[in-house]
Amino acid sequence: MMPVPSAGKFRIDVAQGLYPIVYVRGFTPTAGSREETFFDAYYGYSETSVEKRNALPPSYQEPIVFEGQLIRFLKEYSYVDAANSGLALALSNPGGNVQNPTRSMWISRFYDKDVVSGKVRNIIEHAEDLRELICERIPRELKLADVDLGPDDEDYKVIIIAHSMGGLVSRCLIQNILASKKEKADRWIHRLVTIGTPHGGIELSAVPDFLEDLVISKGNALNGAIFKRESMVKYLKLPSPAADLQKLFGTYPEGRCLCIIGSDHESYSVVRKATGSHSDGLVKQSNAYIKGAYWANVHRAHSGRKGIVNSFETYENIRRFLFGDTRVRIWLENVQLSTAPPKDNTREFYDIEFSLSVRGTGVYLHQRKQNPCENAFRSDRNDFPIQKLHLHTGFLDTRLRPSGDNFSVFLLTFKISQHQVKQGFLFETQFPERVIYSESMDIRINLAEKSKSVVEFRWLSETQDIDDPGSWQKTLLTDGVFRFPFREAKTISGQICLQPSVWNDEAANVSGEAALID
Incomplete structure (x- = not known):
């Protein structure tokens, strides 16, 4: 030996x-x-x-x-x-x-x-x-x-x-x-x-x-x-x-x-x-x-x-x-319904769906969808307004950016659907699903300089040319959180929140649940 x-x-x-x-x-x-x-x-x-x-x-x-x-x-x-x-x-x-x-x-x-x-x-x-x-x-x-x-x-x-x-x-x-x-x-x-x-x-x-x-x-x-x-x-x-x-x-x-x-x-x-x-x-x-x-x-x-x-x-x-090298928390905040309340004997609930993918690859890092994943966030009407709904905590590696590009780009998709069930004497009547909000947004995060982190976004339904650099909108960092208002809709409103932070050994010693607490 x-x-x-x-x-x-x-x-x-x-x-x-x-x-x-x-x-x-x-x-x-x-x-x-x-x-x-x-x-x-x-x-x-x-x-x-x-x-x-x-x-x-x-x-x-x-x-x-x-x-x-x-x-x-x-x-x-x-x-x-x-x-x-x-x-x-x-x-x-x-x-x-x-x-x-x-x-x-x-x-x-x-x-x-x-x-x-x-x-x-x-x-x-x-x-x-x-x-x-x-x-x-x-x-x-x-x-x-x-x-x-x-x-x-x-x-x-x-x-x-x-x-x-x-x-x-x-x-x-x-x-x-x-x-x-x-x-x-x-x-x-x-x-x-x-x-x-x-x-x-x-x-x-x-x-x-x-x-x-x-x-x-x-x-x-x-x-x-x-x-x-x-x-x-x-x-x-x-x-x-x-x-x-x-x-x-x-x-x-x-x-x-x-x-x-x-x-x-x-x-x-x-x-x-x-x-x-x-x-x-x-x-x-x-x-x-x-x-x-x-x-x-x-x-x-x-x-x-x-x-x-x-x-x-x-x-x-x-x-x-x-x-x-970066951990990113994503959540919804202050989600409020504007839909009319259901009639008597009708139970109403909402499925909130979310997915996160690497832009341009079709690779979904995380999905919460009712179809086909059977894991949407389900909330009763009485749960609204929802003050905070954690969607995901993911991780980024700034070294994976394309050469010469300071941005890491991701696609976030959201879908919120209304479901109503009418209670009958012997049977229930399930009404067809009604989608009240469906949108995709590009998010790009510049983490090249930690002290000057920049997050830009764009709603894809409002973007004519995805190669147009002018289609991106900046969002402000407030108390360590980037907040984006929902694209305007008459049925629902709220904010999408992103909080990037350093991912290292010290951060890993804290439980993932504890990391969700402000």
Whole structure:
């Protein structure tokens, strides 16, 4: 074995958060699927996606290729593939290319022992494999690769990106194993990203409760009992049987967590028939996040060709959260109705829909829509006026601006629809949806000079030429908030508010929920 150098020539780029990345895969329910995983060198994280998109004539459609997030990190951030064979092979470099081992990518192959032994171990044992990888193997190999981890290895941490059950394995490491050793998880983990993880368990809403309990919990069909409350309380080491499954209870800063939530249940497998709607086909949207964490909703299925892991939307959210420099809160303020009140025996509610996309790409970083996502903000008429409605907290990386352009440009869309239901003696009458407000606005943010941040906007319905620089309107910064009045409408009024702030380690130590409080 090579001697461990006392002072290496490589240092982890702590300032930009370019720590080693560890991928943790999801659940494989059968022996066959575990073997398939075993024979995949990247445990499924090398899957790509190819889709059709609109194009100009004569083709009218063309393929759009996304290589998958693992490959993109290798391409765009110069990460080194240390999966499986470790850094020794990754840095062998017969061609003489210089690579930085600090930006290394790893996979927790916790199913390997299960396949080799023919015995499925429990989730705590899988989490112990993850601990050994993060706390022992990676720092040892980094030192052998001439990396200086700083005094007492204080510069060393990893980024965990986990899909589905992998997020629970990661939480078991944080809340059970490390907590039992009296170790702070943020000593080892810089950021935690979960993708389609059932933090609140898995509910088969289309199956009667007694049958769900019999099949999944008592019968442990497909080893699915690990997603039931009784099991989760034990391996997450929660303080009581009734404790909230979606809380970390002080074991790790929630503001360092990003949860990607899927909403395309139609594109998943036959399991969606049991899980029902309001889900990614397997995990309910309401169960797919850690309370206090940041989150984004992408319209993707739990896995498969249209899966959440190999989606462009997921990657764009993750890289801005990991390496971005700006956090932006978006909310509505003082929303007031001007519509006539309903007649007697008529119940009235409103769906408020919102989406955020990267301008010119068609990539939705976040969507709250009733169709097709089934997650609009729903408010009863009596809830108005709405003083404040948080829409999203997103992240920007000023380095992603086009060369020579100081602006980051995004498209925000809004739709507010009225729904009325008349109560009858035996039946209800559902009136057709009435859209009372629908608009899209371009937002461009100049963050080149932090002390002189500028936000400009334009309503697309009022813009004749999107290439016209004169179509942009400036908005003033008041008390750290940019405010835009709704485009004039006779049915509703209000303000759209944006609040950019610095995104760094200090900000990440504050819970995402706390960050919403003025």
